[in-house]
Amino acid sequence: MKVRPLIEAYLKGSSSDKLLEYAIGSHRPHVPRDPYTLHSTAHVYVPAGVSNEAYDEHLGEGIIQKVKDAIKKKPSPVPGKKEGEAIGKFGMSYFQAHAITGGLSNPSKMPGYATSTPAWKCQTGSILHKVEGSVCRDCYARGGMYTQPTPAVAMTARHNSLDHPHWVQAMATMINHHARTINYSGRKITPHVHFRWHDSGDIQSPQHMERIAEVARLTPDVKHWIPTKETKHLSNWLDASVRAGKKRDQVVPSNLIVRISHPKVDQRSAGIEKKFGKVRGIAFSDVSEHNVLDSLPSHLQDAEACRAPERGGHCGTCRSCWDENTGHVVYHQHIPKNITRVGKTTGTYLRKSWNQYIEKRAAGWSEKFKSSRDVPAINSKKIPVLSDEHNAVLHHIANVNVSAVKATQQRGFASKA
Numbered sequence: 001m002k003v004r005p006l007i008e009a010y011l012k013g014s015s016s017d018k019l020l021e022y023a024i025g026s027h028r029p030h031v032p033r034d035p036y037t038l039h040s041t042a043h044v045y046v047p048a049g050v051s052n053e054a055y056d057e058h059l060g061e062g063i064i065q066k067v068k069d070a071i072k073k074k075p076s077p078v079p080g081k082k083e084g085e086a087i088g089k090f091g092m093s094y095f096q097a098h099a100i101t102g103g104l105s106n107p108s109k110m111p112g113y114a115t116s117t118p119a120w121k122c123q124t125g126s127i128l129h130k131v132e133g134s135v136c137r138d139c140y141a142r143g144g145m146y147t148q149p150t151p152a153v154a155m156t157a158r159h160n161s162l163d164h165p166h167w168v169q170a171m172a173t174m175i176n177h178h179a180r181t182i183n184y185s186g187r188k189i190t191p192h193v194h195f196r197w198h199d200s201g202d203i204q205s206p207q208h209m210e211r212i213a214e215v216a217r218l219t220p221d222v223k224h225w226i227p228t229k230e231t232k233h234l235s236n237w238l239d240a241s242v243r244a245g246k247k248r249d250q251v252v253p254s255n256l257i258v259r260i261s262h263p264k265v266d267q268r269s270a271g272i273e274k275k276f277g278k279v280r281g282i283a284f285s286d287v288s289e290h291n292v293l294d295s296l297p298s299h300l301q302d303a304e305a306c307r308a309p310e311r312g313g314h315c316g317t318c319r320s321c322w323d324e325n326t327g328h329v330v331y332h333q334h335i336p337k338n339i340t341r342v343g344k345t346t347g348t349y350l351r352k353s354w355n356q357y358i359e360k361r362a363a364g365w366s367e368k369f370k371s372s373r374d375v376p377a378i379n380s381k382k383i384p385v386l387s388d389e390h391n392a393v394l395h396h397i398a399n400v401n402v403s404a405v406k407a408t409q410q411r412g413f414a415s416k417a
């Protein structure tokens with residue numbers, strides 16, 4: 001899709017809703033997306049009365065040049081046609097994997113690829129978001145670019161894909177693709193061997209956690225880092241894995257680090273530390289409102305401060321979050337630009353972003369995406385079955401749920417009797 005007609009329609013006064021639906025409706029997600037479209041959809045929200053400067057900056061050739069420059073610097077998360085259509089180790093092509101999962105994200109801060117789901121689908125996070133003094137109160141992923149149409153739709157599509165029967169193989173296909181050292185023409189390339197789960201979003205269930213663990217097992221050359229606040233799902237997953245015959249210390253795959261994020265700003269939960277502190281592969285993170293770059297507050301002396309803000313918001317050579325020997329990482333709290341604190345003492349916030357609006361719209365757009373998806377046929381016979389270990393854990397997670405329901409029912413009957 002060309003940007004120019006979209007811009008012209010915008011300047012002629014077509015409503016931004018109409019423009020967006022046109023822009024989004026004309027996508028074919030399994031085909032590499034036109035990067036200009038991504039940016040144009042983000043910018044049709046420039047308010048009416050656009051100045052010439054704003055036009056050049058946000059809508060005209062200026063933005064196109066900027067996008068071209070950015071693409072030169074960072075590879076696209078979607079490969080070219082030849083590589084994208086090649087059938088990989090797990091019986092599907094990159095394009096097929098992309099169509100199943102909604103694709104990967106490519107956060108500029110990180111040294112590799114990532115995946116994100118909507119922050120408004122976080123279970124614990126959505127409760128904490130309403131709690132003054134919690135880490136999720138001013139969640140960065142509920143503001144800024146995360147609430148613009150294109151990222152919101154992509155994240156919703158990813159969320160909707162989590163139960164797809166081939167989701168594990170599809171994620172592994174894409175992650176292994178980016179970790180390759182030689183491309184299809186035999187040229188040496190830099191592998192991306194650090195993967196970040198959920199720069200927005202969180203684990204949805206113990207099954208989801210096990211599926212993530214299986215992706216890690218299928219991508220042994222890559223280091224995975226998953227931050228989470230879903231300690232209940234984590235605990236159920238650990239218990240089910242032990243029931244399936246694993247030692248507690250061997251449950252987390254060796255190339256995965258689960259970093260539990262303490263729920264309150266400048267406060268550690270002693271209960272969480274006690275429960276998970278001795279499990280190999282599990283570490284912690286804190287958020288502080290102190291400027292941790294200058295000095296660490298006394299209660300966080302054992303933590304390692306994230307120094308990305310000193311490097312223009314990039315990890316640079318730091319890989320502490322992926323390192324299980326780093327017990328605690330502390331991040332400086334930051335508030336998204338489009339959230340304005342208007343009454344610090346009363347704890348009320350004026351939210352200029354359209355979180356609730358975008359949630360509803362993104363779900364609708366995502367459905368539209370799904371129906372317009374042209375997923376290339378997958379020969380499921382060629383897709384390898386997942387490991388016995390994975391199936392055993394899933395079986396035990398299901399059993400845990402069934403027995404919990406039975407126990408509740410029995411208790412209910414007993415009390416009635």
Ligand code: SF4
Binds near residue numbers: 305307318322
């Ligand atoms: S601690 Fe290091 S790896 Fe983690 S986010 Fe900060 S810069 Fe990146």
